Amino acid sequence: MSATTAPRIEAESNxxxxxxxxxxxxxxxxxxxxxxxxxxxxxxxxxxxxxxQLARPDNAVVTPEQYAQLFTLHGTAMIFLVVAPxxxxxxxxxxxxxxxxxxxxxxxxxxxxxxxFLFGGLTVFAGAATNEGAAGNGWTSYAxxxxxxxxxxxxxxxxxxxxxxxxVATILTAINFVTTAFIYRAPGMTMWRIPIFTWEMIATSLLxxxxxxxxxxxxxxxxxxxxxxxxxxDPAYGGNALLWQHLFWFFGHPxxxxxxxxxxxxxxxxxxxxxxxxxxxxxxxxxxxxxxxGLSMGVWAHHMFTSGAVDDPFFSAVSFLxxxxxxxxxxxxxATMWRxxxxxxxxxxxxxxxLINFLLGGVTGVMIASPPIDFQAxxxxxxxxxxxxxxxxxxxxxIFAALFFWWPKMFGVKLDxxxxxxxxxxxxxxxxxxxxxxxxxxxxxMARRVYTYPANGPLPELNMIATIGSYVMLLGVLVFVWDVIxxxxxxxxxxxxxxxxxxxxWATSSPPPEHNFDxxxxxxxxxxxxxxxxxxxxxx
Amino acid sequence: xxxxxxxxxACGAGVAxxxxxxxxxxxxxxxVRSSDDGGLPPQFSSNNVLEISWTLIPLALVIALFVFxxxxxxxxxxxxxxxxxxxxxxxxxxxxxxxxxxxxxITGTALAPPQLVLPAGETTRISITSSxxxxxxxxxxxxxxxxxxxxxxxxFDLRPVETGTFQGHCAEFCGLQHALMGFTVRVVSPADYTAxxxxxxx
Numbered sequence: 032m033s034a035t036t037a038p039r040i041e042a043e044s045n046x047x048x049x050x051x052x053x054x055x056x057x058x059x060x061x062x063x064x065x066x067x068x069x070x071x072x073x074x075x076x077x078x079x080x081x082x083x084q085l086a087r088p089d090n091a092v093v094t095p096e097q098y099a100q101l102f103t104l105h106g107t108a109m110i111f112l113v114v115a116p117x118x119x120x121x122x123x124x125x126x127x128x129x130x131x132x133x134x135x136x137x138x139x140x141x142x143x144x145x146x147x148f149l150f151g152g153l154t155v156f157a158g159a160a161t162n163e164g165a166a167g168n169g170w171t172s173y174a175x176x177x178x179x180x181x182x183x184x185x186x187x188x189x190x191x192x193x194x195x196x197x198x199v200a201t202i203l204t205a206i207n208f209v210t211t212a213f214i215y216r217a218p219g220m221t222m223w224r225i226p227i228f229t230w231e232m233i234a235t236s237l238l239x240x241x242x243x244x245x246x247x248x249x250x251x252x253x254x255x256x257x258x259x260x261x262x263x264x265d266p267a268y269g270g271n272a273l274l275w276q277h278l279f280w281f282f283g284h285p286x287x288x289x290x291x292x293x294x295x296x297x298x299x300x301x302x303x304x305x306x307x308x309x310x311x312x313x314x315x316x317x318x319x320x321x322x323x324x325g326l327s328m329g330v331w332a333h334h335m336f337t338s339g340a341v342d343d344p345f346f347s348a349v350s351f352l353x354x355x356x357x358x359x360x361x362x363x364x365x366a367t368m369w370r371x372x373x374x375x376x377x378x379x380x381x382x383x384x385x386l387i388n389f390l391l392g393g394v395t396g397v398m399i400a401s402p403p404i405d406f407q408a409x410x411x412x413x414x415x416x417x418x419x420x421x422x423x424x425x426x427x428x429x430i431f432a433a434l435f436f437w438w439p440k441m442f443g444v445k446l447d448x449x450x451x452x453x454x455x456x457x458x459x460x461x462x463x464x465x466x467x468x469x470x471x472x473x474x475x476x477m478a479r480r481v482y483t484y485p486a487n488g489p490l491p492e493l494n495m496i497a498t499i500g501s502y503v504m505l506l507g508v509l510v511f512v513w514d515v516i517x518x519x520x521x522x523x524x525x526x527x528x529x530x531x532x533x534x535x536x537w538a539t540s541s542p543p544p545e546h547n548f549d550x551x552x553x554x555x556x557x558x559x560x561x562x563x564x565x566x567x568x569x570x571x
Numbered sequence: 572x573x574x575x576x577x578x579x580x581a582c583g584a585g586v587a588x589x590x591x592x593x594x595x596x597x598x599x600x601x602x603v604r605s606s607d608d609g610g611l612p613p614q615f616s617s618n619n620v621l622e623i624s625w626t627l628i629p630l631a632l633v634i635a636l637f638v639f640x641x642x643x644x645x646x647x648x649x650x651x652x653x654x655x656x657x658x659x660x661x662x663x664x665x666x667x668x669x670x671x672x673x674x675x676x677i678t679g680t681a682l683a684p685p686q687l688v689l690p691a692g693e694t695t696r697i698s699i700t701s702s703x704x705x706x707x708x709x710x711x712x713x714x715x716x717x718x719x720x721x722x723x724x725x726x727f728d729l730r731p732v733e734t735g736t737f738q739g740h741c742a743e744f745c746g747l748q749h750a751l752m753g754f755t756v757r758v759v760s761p762a763d764y765t766a767x768x769x770x771x772x773x
């Protein structure tokens with residue numbers, strides 16, 4: 032049973048000062064979400080510039096210097112400032128509501144995290160205003176390339192400092208999530224009744240504790256090398272060039288799951304509601320999340336198979352094993368839909384899109400866990416395709432599912448469904464037209480991070496197709512923006528529970544009051560709001 | 572290595588088609604039509620036999636894939652004690668040096684890419700490193716790449732079978748002209764190789 036002493040709730044004003052000084056988890060969540068969507072808009076436009084440059088061989092839309100900055104900022108922003116923090120924002124909004132709490136455990140720490148995240152991202156982008164431009168060594172910024180001897184610009188230092196701020200903010204937020212979920216659950220909300228999304232955020236937070244300190248250490252070493260005369264990655268002085276990769280991927284692979292487990296949670300919330308059934312295999316889903324989190328700590332060197340320095344088959348074996356709990360989740364989602372009454376509303380469409388796209392990313396993930404396959408695929412466009420199927424076709428589709436699903440709860444307005452479906456189909460078709468051909472480009476020998484490619488062979492056609500797809504995706508995002516504008520101006524009143532939801536956030540008003548709940552329904556299962564709606568089905 | 576690709580694509584396509592099929596079947600079979608009365612379907616939520624089998628069957632599949640891949644990897648990474656040819660490869664921004672043991676040293680840059688000449692059907696030992704930042708020696712036609720990392724020398728064997736000229740690239744981002752850091756590999760008959768070695772290296 033949980034403690035019931037909620038933090039003291041003070042009235043916050045609704046003006047700018049109220050938002051700037053807020054410690055309300057819902058406002059911080061919305062700040063996180065809108066900030067990450069703003070970064071998404073920027074990172075998406077950078078991607079359009081990348082695809083425009085690559086539309087034809089020997090194109091000169093941008094210079095090689097600009098191209099390096101484009102893919103660096105695109106990757107850095109999508110990973111550190113969009114996909115991961117969107118999940119943190121959503122969890123900020125949802126965790127206290129889902130467990131029946133009034134706020135997060137540490138509201139002021141929560142606000143601190145948000146501002147560090149915002150300014151960390153701005154610090155990275157500030158590099159674009161320096162003489163030599165923003166950082167241009169990719170989101171992985173491998174040393175020794177990123178050392179001062181070669182990357183002389185201030186942009187690389189701003190990248191280090193900005194990402195360091197974001198990683199500290201992420202660790203602080205994870206502390207908040209775990210403490211809140213463990214301590215502030217409402218009476219009756221036992222651990223085995225908390226919604227899957229909150230479970231996934233607990234697993235995500237544990238991963239953050241283990242992975243992000245390694246990134247922080249890596250960034251500190253690089254900062255010392257660049258600014259204080261260190262030689263951590265410089266073999267000429269006894270340093271080790273491979274050390275950057277070890278520390279980076281010890282963070283970087285768990286980070287993949289920091290960017291996907293929350294979205295497993297999102298689809299685990301949405302699919303049951305639109306199948307009108309309970310989630311299938313609740314216990315299995317929770318255990319699978321922790322199995323994925325645990326295994327993902329032991330696979331970092333599969334990013335280094337081609338180094339020739341880590342031949343240990345351990346890393347390949349553990350990478351294969353991750354497919355098992357991931358498969359368990361897939362079968363549970365399908366079993367949830369099985370014999371249900373499937374309502375194809377926009378959030379459900381995006382979840383189905385998530386399942387279809389992510390599956391291909393998972394299959395190619397198992398392929399590249401095999402070193403002989405990785406020897407060809409590594410650092411080629413095959414990898415670009417693989418990771419975009421995971422983070423774009425997977426996480427990004429779940430982001431849109433979450434936006435359409437929880438928008439009424441956050442803002443008291445439902446997004447237009449017709450425009451939502453147009454948005455889905457444009458994004459789904461655009462996504463696959465953009466990224467499927469990249470598997471083939473990689474196999475035909477196109478390396479990552481190149482601003483041009485040979486004009487002979489199939490690469491020009493494959494790249495032109497991908498570029499056309501990216502414009503279709505841009506159109507899809509514009510339809511979403513249009514949907515937000517239209518729906519906000521129309522401002523039709525929406526009931527507190529427009530979808531027939533299951534978890535406690537649907538038991539309060541839309542948007543919820545500052546203290547979250549006036550009263551809570553009795554909690555006898557993992558879907559108390561469903562139980563309250565169907566007392567005839569409630570277990571005794 | 573081709574066998575690994577064929578097996579994994581076959582297994583991957585099989586699994587993907589099965590799961591996509593299940594997803595689309597469920598969606599089309601049980602989607603709500605216009606005659607929706609808002610009723611509830613059966614509220615089942617677990618089945619131990621199903622859950623254990625969809626854990627154990629994929630587990631068996633990935634173990635089999637791992638055993639297969641382990642054998643292929645051992646073959647790919649095996650190095651012979653006495654290779655016919657030995658070449659020291661050094662990557663630099665932005666070009667390559669190919670230094671033949673007891674033979675010529677060939678250097679080329681992005682503007683004039685170097686050519687690596689190899690005898691067909693014989694084993695060539697490559698020892699690779701870098702003199703500045705990380706690069707990677709990639710010949711797509713050989714389905715193989717290996718990083719060139721400063722301060723670290725690693726070795727691998729190439730045993731090309733077909734003669735011909737193959738395009739190679741740097742695969743690890745190494746700065747502005749990474750995209751142009753190419754080279755070619757010309758595989759010739761052993762007799763032609765000997766002639767090349769003792770002739771003018773052209």
